Amino acid sequence: MAYSELNAPIRTIMTPGPVEVDPRVLRAMSTPILGQFDPAFTTIMNEVMEMLRSVFQTKNKWAFPIDGTSRSGNEAILCSIIEPGDKVLVPIFGRFGHLLVEICERYGAEVHTMECPWGEVFEPEAVIAEIKKVSPKITAIVHGETSTGCMQPMKEIGLACRELGVLLVVDAVASIGGTDVKVDEWCIDGLIGGTQKCLSVPPGMAPITYNERIEEIIQSRKKVERGIATDEDNQNVSGRPPIASNYFDLSMLQDYWGPRRLNHHTEATSMIYALREGLRLVLEEGLETRFARHELHETALVEGIKAMGLTLFGDGNNKLPCVTCIDIPKGIDGEAVRAMLLNEFGIEIASSFGPLQGKIWRIGTMGFSCRKENILFVLASFEAVLLRQGFQVNRGEALQAALDVYVGKTEKLVASRGSL
Template sequence: MTIMKYSELHTPLRTIMTPGPVEVDPRVLRAMSTPILGQFDPAFTHIMNEVMEMLRQLFQTNNRWAFPVDGTSRSGNEAVLCSIIEPGDCVLVPIFGRFGHLFVEICERYGADVHTMECSWGEVFEPEEVIAEIKKVSPKIVALVHGETSTGCMQPLKEIGQACRELDVLLVVDAVASIGGTDIKVDEWCIDAIIGGTQKCLSVPSGMAPITYNDRIEKILSERKKVERGIATAEDLRQVRKGIPIKSNYFDLSMLQDYWGPRRLNHHTEATSMLYALREGLRLVLEEGLEERFERHVFHEAALVAGLEAMGLTLFGNRKHKLTCVTCIEIPSGIDGESVRSMLLNQFGIEIASSFGPLQGKIWRIGTMGYSCRKENVLFVLGALEAVLLRHGFEVKRGEALQAALDVYMAEVKEPVKEE
């Protein structure tokens, strides 16, 4: 066999303006080069404890359990659902984009009786609609996406969470796209379990799924584990409807609790460098301040939207429920959307996204997430998009986009300096 020679890895410089993955903060990249520690080294378990506390602050919760699942964001969704679903459980999934369908697939694989409700892509559900469906089908679980990147829409959760709690229904939320970019109050909104992502508003590489869940979820884990270990009492069995062991080993939250908790029982080898990255990403979020970070995302979104509309483009979706960190644009009639994306990438080094399903070829999606959510990025993508659209024959309002964005940036009010 011929042994090939390979050169050192060199990747092209990109300005990533997709809904994820996004540009990683350079401080996070530096943290990833920190020397490796053993996973049971006291210095490393101290880092684990710090990450758990930082996640509680990020999720705005007092939950005991808050830790990352090693794997991409989807691993967090599966870990939560497979640990609480027993065959035959009724699960309600309201679908308003691609990732609601992902919830359905995961739930069906673990034997759930899945009920769905759907609205048009570009819209969200009125809370009353979801609450009425909950009362109709009486599910054990409602699995709901918060920020749907495929449509650029964000589902209101507070009223749904309160209703779920009153009706003794578990609310599981996918906040992969929104955590760290917009306000999410886990305890106040009565969210029982929530899954985040690292590669979006946290500006950490993909590879971990931060989660948190409350004692209502932990009770289910504990009861199922007793049955699995054969130590359930008659009273335990009365509390467990079916007593089906958790099928997954890797995604078993009760086993992950033993690993992340004080027992430190070996479950898997922790992704050391990724944990360093997550810790630094969380540190930067908390250093900036949650409210300040949310306001930054709103501010740069406003500049981007102003520029796009001044250019003559039309936004897609319900503006009332727009996801702050994702802006969807209708591809103008007669314009080859993929040709525009290709030219942006090849001539400017800028990546924006297309979409999925019924929106494939109909919209572009621009992400302003985390470290990518910066003035220079917004101005760069607006200028480049104008140039590319001109090359494609679209009648752009020349020069208006950057001026409109600059109006937003230059109108920023600064507090006057007080004289001593």
């Protein structure tokens, strides 16, 4: 059988990830391959670490990507610090809290959970009270929960964890690069990001950072290095159990990303190029400017959705700026709407999981997908599809409401410049 040349359809991707990739990132991926010990390549690695520290807003020594999609970053940090029997507290307010539980259990942790209804977040005082009750070694929590469109306030929890001697590990896959995440100021010990969301890089890497508190544990579990491995060699200096995963062993990855340059596995060269360019573009735009852009287009989308006659799902006071969740109206087939958006307009939006399956739509405004033309196109197409599905839309109101946001922003900018 003869296969034709690959020809993927062009989509307007407005899901909570993956999102559209900036063309400059795609161009960077076509850069010629270098060897993984070539000084030109290790210089690029050093630049990636430096840029990650800036995006993560940290002075941590260690900030580098794990090869694999976002879940690999969660697993790398957790498996490297969890020893069998360790207590881990996981506050759950959506699907990805359950994922953290599963990872921790697989590495032998004694997992304690607390839950709140999907669409809400925890009062920091409630999490702190549970930490004091459980006395865990680790608290692992999601920052931006894409399944519900909610964002957990983190600073008070981080300060309490530091005061109580508890390690705080945060899944910021959905929020990094799209909204403020202050690793050092919030006392986060280990943080996981993702390439395929607000960084607008293809799926395939999980940038992480961690501090000396986590490094101390990792180093204490590091295997003794000898020329030929034996059963005796598989012990470590401290007598603590070695890290259970080879691929995700941060002590071994440190040896490659650090000055020793000891090979662990073949690096994903083209993805490093992509990540470097994606980070460069984030820093070129500026963190505050980038966050403001995400908020602007989120506001235009939200105002358009409400003007259309739809209602938003979730706690508006703790909304994740780059994910908007919408209640599916009674009598409307949510999957039929999604299918028509994709087939007739080339727009992809998402459904949700678990208790929210079939109850909400989720629209992502992330990274390169977070643009004015995308917002207006989605609102116009969404209105057309809902009309075809029998929903009584407030015709024409959605685009006007979004344009009011954009025009108002322009007028304010002109006024501010005129006053200088």
